[in-house]
Amino acid sequence: MAAKPGFDINSVPVSSVALPPFPYLAYPDKLDDGYKHNTQDSDFDEVQLIAGHDLRTVEGKVSRRFFPHNTIGMSAIGSVKNHENAIKLLGGVLVNDIVPADPEFRKLHPEQDSVLAQKMHLPGISNGGKNYHVYLLRTDKTNIWFVVSIFDDDNLTWLLTVEEKPLQQSVGFIKADAMAASLQTQGHVALYLPFDTDSDVIKAEGKTAVDEIVKLLRADSKLQLNIEGHTDNVGAAAHNKTLSLARAQAVVKAITAQGIDATRLNALGLGAERPLQDNANEAGRAKNRRVELVKR
Structure with a gap:
């Protein structure tokens, strides 16, 4: 079988849409504040996500959020479609051709689920690795990546946003x-x-x-x-x-x-x-x- 070509970031057009503040996506209107969960955000971190058929490492400002969509009568597919529509309105494009639980992907990355999940900043692999979606939004200044995935028996939506940016050096070098x-x-x-x-x-x-x-x-x-x-x-x-x-x-x-x-x-x-x-x-x-x- 011929090797699949790598992901070409230039295949995604640059968006000119005016963007809302980071992390760009809002929680659903009907969601109670008690169900809005933000894990520790980072001004600079490294995330591995799937673009095309394999992992791509991106660095920058990172937001990790999750919420139980079932508490507002939203299905898993309803949550995915809602977020996809919102991202597409901003100019984002779906870019992953494979998911973490796919046997083809696991052959390339046979490490333990916990190790892979840590690299990908996900709560797990086996329990949500089949419902995983990566979108890329390109602007004239940076690249913005969105990961929308479903966990907890299809009841929980996990949202990951990465805005590419360089590290702001704050530690000097030893003399x-x-x-x-x-x-x-x-x-x-x-x-x-x-x-x-x-x-x-x-x-x-x-x-x-x-x-x-x-x-x-x-x-x-x-x-x-x-x-x-x-x-x-x-x-x-x-x-x-x-x-x-x-x-x-x-x-x-x-x-x-x-x-x-x-x-x-x-x-x-x-x-x-x-x-x-x-x-x-x-x-x-x-x-x-x-x-x-x-x-x-």
């Missing part, structure tokens, strides 16, 4: 003298360099951290370091290990490009083998996605 102190007392220091998602490309804002590592090495000509790449546990272990090594190598390349002898550096990829915190939530996973300098 060379602080790195030196940590290496002296602990033998290692963790750095959170910004990379593109699932990529070994260091983002432009990471140059400051690289410059500080170079200052560290120039200040101590005898210092030798292992540059260790670490990931969270989302995705295949082999892929994470390969990615972590590629990121460590990218850091070495950026350092040696400024004249540091490559023999003083050794790149290692450890994947998710040495987490700093629990991978069960995004805060822990963010701490585990790091590059460590380890004194040799």
